[in-house]
Amino acid sequence: MDTIGFIGLGIMGKPMAQNLLKAGYTVVVYNRSRAAMEALAAEGAVLAVSPQDVTQQTDVVITCLPDSPDVEAIVLDQALPSARSGMLFIDMSTIAPASARKIYVALKAKGIQSLDAPVSGGDIGAQQGTLSVMVGGDAAAFQRALPILQAMGKNIVHIGEAGAGQVTKACNQIVVALTVQAVAEALTLAQKSGVDLTKVREALLGGFAQSRVLEVHGKRMIEGSFQPGFTIDLHRKDMNIVLQTAREVHVPLLGSSQVTTLMDGAIAQGKGNLDNAALITLYDGLSH
Numbered sequence: 001m002d003t004i005g006f007i008g009l010g011i012m013g014k015p016m017a018q019n020l021l022k023a024g025y026t027v028v029v030y031n032r033s034r035a036a037m038e039a040l041a042a043e044g045a046v047l048a049v050s051p052q053d054v055t056q057q058t059d060v061v062i063t064c065l066p067d068s069p070d071v072e073a074i075v076l077d078q079a080l081p082s083a084r085s086g087m088l089f090i091d092m093s094t095i096a097p098a099s100a101r102k103i104y105v106a107l108k109a110k111g112i113q114s115l116d117a118p119v120s121g122g123d124i125g126a127q128q129g130t131l132s133v134m135v136g137g138d139a140a141a142f143q144r145a146l147p148i149l150q151a152m153g154k155n156i157v158h159i160g161e162a163g164a165g166q167v168t169k170a171c172n173q174i175v176v177a178l179t180v181q182a183v184a185e186a187l188t189l190a191q192k193s194g195v196d197l198t199k200v201r202e203a204l205l206g207g208f209a210q211s212r213v214l215e216v217h218g219k220r221m222i223e224g225s226f227q228p229g230f231t232i233d234l235h236r237k238d239m240n241i242v243l244q245t246a247r248e249v250h251v252p253l254l255g256s257s258q259v260t261t262l263m264d265g266a267i268a269q270g271k272g273n274l275d276n277a278a279l280i281t282l283y284d285g286l287s288h
């Protein structure tokens with residue numbers, strides 16, 4: 001089995017690395033803050049002191065970091081100089097497709113395989129090892145990565161060439177954002193009409209409006225429980241990727257622009273670090 005490096009042990013990365021350990025891989029970890037590293041060391045992970053150190057000790061390096069500049073800095077500036085031909089890099093962060101293509105080209109020039117492999121399924125999917133993984137890159141790299149990805153996810157699809165995984169993730173984030181907004185509007189209407197929210201959610205879950213967002217975020221909205229989960233800050237970052245990519249291919253995205261503005265309002269109110277279900281709280285201020 002390959003020795004796997006894992007960089008970025010946040011809400012997603014930590015449980016994903018734990019699932020690799022459970023599957024029997026040797027996992028070498030690095031994170032900016034130490035607490036998550038120490039928790040994983042207690043479960044058998046090897047601690048590295050830098051991204052270079054991770055690269056030197058491993059055959060496959062996985063990154064799960066916040067944004068495009070973070071991944072470019074770690075992979076291109078820090079890890080790449082000590083990387084060897086024949087290695088495989090898998091970026092599981094959500095970043096711009098253009099950034100994923102830039103990384104693919106730089107690594108390929110040194111004989112290194114790479115995949116963009118963003119995920120969907122949230123913190124629960126990461127913990128349960130049931131993430132959906134959307135992969136861009138060469139078929140040979142995908143075949144090599146598949147058993148590793150299967151330790152973290154269930155629905156693993158090779159979409160196409162480099163960047164295609166991130167394009168798919170951008171599409172995913174459009175659907176999630178607009179559905180969060182739709183559920184927030186539906187539950188606000190129900191509440192202002194004096195109707196029982198729990199029963200509304202229950203009824204809608206059995207019909208055509210059924211969705212995972214209604215199930216998970218709808219529950220969080222009803223309970224007023226906005227511990228992330230997936231923060232508004234990170235979803236806003238993803239909507240920036242969506243709108244930037246749409247501009248590159250000249251597609252006007254009306255709904256996406258509107259929900260992004262709503263997210264900006266939430267961030268301006270100091271709610272960026274809350275779960276994206278907290279978008280519903282903006283409607284409170286707009287109605288009485």
Ligand code: NAD
Binds near residue numbers: 013064
């Ligand atoms: P997070 O902020 O919880 O975790 C990011 C981790 O990266 C943190 O532990 C941080 O310390 C570490 N980090 C940041 N910069 C670093 C650096 N320079 N060197 C080393 N470590 C560094 O974020 P998350 O929710 O785990 O999300 C990670 C990625 O996965 C993001 O791109 C996000 O959009 C995506 N994603 C998140 C979810 C979700 O539900 N949270 C779902 C799907 C995809």
